[in-house]
Amino acid sequence: xxxxxxxxxxxxxxxxxxxxxxxxxxxxxxxxxxxxxxxxxxxxxxxxxxxxxxxxxxxxxxxxxxxxxxxxxxxxxxxxxxxxxxxxxxxxxxxxxxxxxxxxxxxxxxxxxxxxxxxxxxxxxxxxxxxxxxxxxxxxxxxxxxxxxxxxxxxxxxxxxxxxxxxxxxxxxxxxxxxxxxxxxxxxxxxxxxxxxxxxxxxxxxxxxxxxxxxxxxxxxxxxxxxxxxxxxxxxxxxxxxxxxxxxxxxxxxxxxxxxxxxxxxxxxxxxxxxxxxxxxxxxxxxxxxxxxxxxxxxxxxxxxxxxxxxxxxxxxxxxxxxxxxxxxxxx
Amino acid sequence: xxxxxxxxxxxxxxxxxxxxxxxxxxxxxxxxxxxxxxxxxxxxxxxxxxxxxxxxxxxxxxxxxxxxxxxxxxxxxxxxxxxxxxxxxxxxxxxxxxxxxxxxxxxxxxxxxxxxxxxxxxxxxxxxxxxxxxxxxxxxxxxxxxxxxxxxxxxxxxxxxxxxxxxxxxxxxxxxxxxxxxxxxxxxxxxxxxxxxxxxxxxxxxxxxxxxxxxxxxxxxxxxxxxxxxxxxxxxxxxxxxxxxxx
Numbered sequence: 001x002x003x004x005x006x007x008x009x010x011x012x013x014x015x016x017x018x019x020x021x022x023x024x025x026x027x028x029x030x031x032x033x034x035x036x037x038x039x040x041x042x043x044x045x046x047x048x049x050x051x052x053x054x055x056x057x058x059x060x061x062x063x064x065x066x067x068x069x070x071x072x073x074x075x076x077x078x079x080x081x082x083x084x085x086x087x088x089x090x091x092x093x094x095x096x097x098x099x100x101x102x103x104x105x106x107x108x109x110x111x112x113x114x115x116x117x118x119x120x121x122x123x124x125x126x127x128x129x130x131x132x133x134x135x136x137x138x139x140x141x142x143x144x145x146x147x148x149x150x151x152x153x154x155x156x157x158x159x160x161x162x163x164x165x166x167x168x169x170x171x172x173x174x175x176x177x178x179x180x181x182x183x184x185x186x187x188x189x190x191x192x193x194x195x196x197x198x199x200x201x202x203x204x205x206x207x208x209x210x211x212x213x214x215x216x217x218x219x220x221x222x223x224x225x226x227x228x229x230x231x232x233x234x235x236x237x238x239x240x241x242x243x244x245x246x247x248x249x250x251x252x253x254x255x256x257x258x259x260x261x262x263x264x265x266x267x268x269x270x271x272x273x274x275x276x277x278x279x280x281x282x283x284x285x286x287x288x289x290x291x292x293x294x295x296x297x298x299x300x301x302x303x304x305x306x307x308x309x310x311x312x313x314x315x316x317x318x319x320x321x322x323x324x325x326x327x328x329x330x331x332x
Numbered sequence: 333x334x335x336x337x338x339x340x341x342x343x344x345x346x347x348x349x350x351x352x353x354x355x356x357x358x359x360x361x362x363x364x365x366x367x368x369x370x371x372x373x374x375x376x377x378x379x380x381x382x383x384x385x386x387x388x389x390x391x392x393x394x395x396x397x398x399x400x401x402x403x404x405x406x407x408x409x410x411x412x413x414x415x416x417x418x419x420x421x422x423x424x425x426x427x428x429x430x431x432x433x434x435x436x437x438x439x440x441x442x443x444x445x446x447x448x449x450x451x452x453x454x455x456x457x458x459x460x461x462x463x464x465x466x467x468x469x470x471x472x473x474x475x476x477x478x479x480x481x482x483x484x485x486x487x488x489x490x491x492x493x494x495x496x497x498x499x500x501x502x503x504x505x506x507x508x509x510x511x512x513x514x515x516x517x518x519x520x521x522x523x524x525x526x527x528x529x530x531x532x533x534x535x536x537x538x539x540x541x542x543x544x545x546x547x548x549x550x551x552x553x554x555x556x557x558x559x560x561x562x563x564x565x566x567x568x569x570x571x572x573x574x575x576x577x578x579x
Contacts, residue, residue, distance in 0.1 A: 179450045181443035188424065188435050195422040198384060199439035200410035200497070206444070213447065 017164060021157035030156040031228075036268045037163040038224045041170045043248035043260030045217030050246070051255030052178060053210050054190030055105075056113050058242050059120030062100065063215045065237030066123065067093040067222025069140060072232055073133070076142035083146075089226075090219045097215020101208045108193075120242055127234040139233030143226060153227065163224050167261075170217055175257055177213065186210045244271075247285075251292050253299025262300050335398040336361050337501050337531040338383065343392035345375075345382055345555075352378040353389070354555040360548075363528045367546035368535045369566075371575065375555035376535045377419055380505055383533075384416050385409045396501060411440065415499035417490040419506045419535070425478045429470055429489050432478060433461035436493040461496065468492040468522055484515035491522060502526070504534040508541055516541065543567070551575055 016023075021030050042064055049055040067089045075085035104115040127134045134140055145153040153159045177183045188196045189203045196203050226232055235241065244267055252263025267285070275281040296303025338360040345353040353375045360366050368376045382389050383396075385406035394402045401409050424432050437457050438444050451457070465474045468488045473481055478489065487507060494502055507523070508516050520541060526532065536542040542549070549566040551559040559569045566572050 176450070177447050179452060180448055181438055181441075181446040181451055183447065184435065184451050185438065185444045191424050191426075192422055194386065195418070195424075196435075196439070197386075197406040198410060198416055198418075199436050199493070200407045201439050201444060202405075202407050209445070209447070 021160055027156040030160050032268065032272050034156070034160045034163050034228055035272065036265045037160070037167045038221055038228060039245075039248060039264035039268050040261040041163075041167055041224065042218060042221035042245050043252070043264045044170055044174055044257075045214045045221065046245045047249045047254060047256075047260045048174065048177070048186075048210055048214040048217070050249050051253075051259070052183065052190065053186050053207060055108070055207065055211070056246070057104070057116040058113055058239065058246065059100070059104075059116030059118075060214075060218055060245050061237050061239070061241035062120045062123050063093050063097060063218025064222040064225055064241065064245075065127065065232065065234075066096055067219035068226035068229075068232040068236055069127065069134060071223050071226045072140045072143045072230075076144070077140070082148075086146075086223055089223055090216065093219035093222065094212060094216045097212045097218070098208075101211035101215070105204055105207050105211065117239065117242070120237065121239060124234050124237040124239070127237050134234070137234065139231055141231040143230045145227050145230065159228070163228070166220060166224060170220065171257060171261075174217070178257070182206065182209060247289065251289060251300060253301040253303070256299065256301050259299050259301040266300070334362060336395075337364075337397060338533065339395040339398075340383070341393045341395075343379070343382060343394065344390045345378055345387070346390045352555050353382060356392075356552075356555070356557055358550065358557070358560075360531060360533060362531055364531055365545055365547045366531075366533045367542050367549045368533065368552060369537075369539075369542065369549055369572075370552035370558075373554075374552040376552055377505060378555070379552070380416070380503055380533075380535065384414070384503060407439075410497070413500035414503065415494035415497045415501070416503035417494050417505055417507055419509060421483075421486050421490055423478045423486060423489060423493075428475050428477055429465060429481065429485075429492075430458065430461050430474045432489060433464050433492055433496050434458060436496045437461060440497055464492050464496040465489075467495065469518065484511050484518070487511060487515070487519060488522065491519070495526070500530060502530055502532045504532060504536075506535050506537065508536060508538055520545070 020033055024030060024033070042060065045063070046057065046060045049057050070089035070092055071085050074080040074088055075082055080088065100116070100119050103119065104112050107115055128136060130136070145159070147153065151158050151162065153162055185196070185201055185206045189201065189206055193203050225236070248263035248267050249260050250263070251266055252261065253259025266288070270281055270285050270288070274284060278284055292300060292303070298306070336359045338358065340356060340358040343353055343356040344351065356379060368379065370376050381387060383394060385401065385404060385408070389402065392402070393400060396409060396412050396414055399412060401412065424435060427435070434451070434457050437460060438451070443449060443451070443454065462471065462474055465471050468491055470485060470488055470492060473485060478486060481489070487510070491504070491507060504523075508519055511519060516538070523532070523545060534542070534545065543563050546563060549561065549563060550557055551566060551572050553575045558575055559566050559571050561569070
């Protein structure tokens, strides 16, 4: 039986992710990997809106930050247990996504973007100014990582596997969603909203349900973020966090499952590792982003796939130069 | 007396100060083939969009199957049994023809809200879509993407997507526009084959085709109904000549 190459690629990727704590020698890099995984869940959730729904949001940090604040506040300051704190944090953040979706989906395109940005900044302002509750600029800390099923999440490798399991579940659920009736409806509303209405689809409701689903996964990322950092500050809710998530999605490839994961890896590595060697690492990030837009406007994952296909279809070296070739690009 | 499929009373639509549709009233009984004629800018497509629910009228009332739908959304009207095609082809170009028809079928089913069930595994839907494509003669290109098909095939796909929903009221906005003579004949045959229990309202510029198809013709100009009647009445009416030839 011949195994498809895509299956082999997936298996290799999964094996590499599982083996990572053994492949890298220091806890520092395992922690970086955990950060990538958490960022990937956030980017995947944002990709539901941007890639599959055509709704570009600049307020997605809201769900990351609110879930993080809530879980830390409830668990470390209000006396809730870890499970109750986590469930309430995710539930309340999802309810917030319901409200934000209701407000933001009154507009589309640039209007939608501006409303999400404004809502995100309102939360940032609240976190910054309501110091008695949020700790203001000093942030909120004091959370201890839970011990689910006796696992010691203080161990970097165990924590990495813990968040990796969540990424696996997120990928599976989102992949399932994308192929579902609702997911396909969402993609239809992205491409032809007017036609979809004429076909009997309630475009607003489909977008709202998807918005809430994206908010839920943003909340899951927020919970894991809180467990990782054991601290949250207004910076988590800031526009720059939303912009970073947007960058991850666009750089990796919108409307793909792996794109946001690769985009998250790129941004987190540049932010945490390259910044140690290059002071102006943001300039490097900008240059990389411009290069991606120029050479792979569809993003890294679809772009690299296109390049690999083109290389595979390249004619053999001994083929006459004037022979027709499918690999030949358009005339420039 | 049976309830008309479509009833429009005193319909107005203004864009700014410009009246695109002015005091249009119409009653279309079950099974009728109604043709809307008129020069460009006569308000035919705006009238269609008002019936379909793309935007609300400035004044007037629309009833479909006896129900007042004036303030109902386009999707709510579709669920009552109305389907439409577009003058400018509006398809999902990256998807296959089969997928386009499946999207059309899903629009009327609860599965459109299901976040879990894999649409690819709904074999009955895909079989139904394939049968619909066979009905319009597109079975052989069912697995091609829309981008890989000819203009005539896309026009037929537009009709297939509407027919897939088994409508009782079908609005066709220039279904023959841009087609070759052979393709026109194909589409004409297809339209003739639609059962009589489906009421059809069609906008068309080709007089020969249109006259052969229609039971009743409504001629519009400047957003108003100028002439309405049987084929013979409309052809004989001097106002029709005036609308088309200006004298």
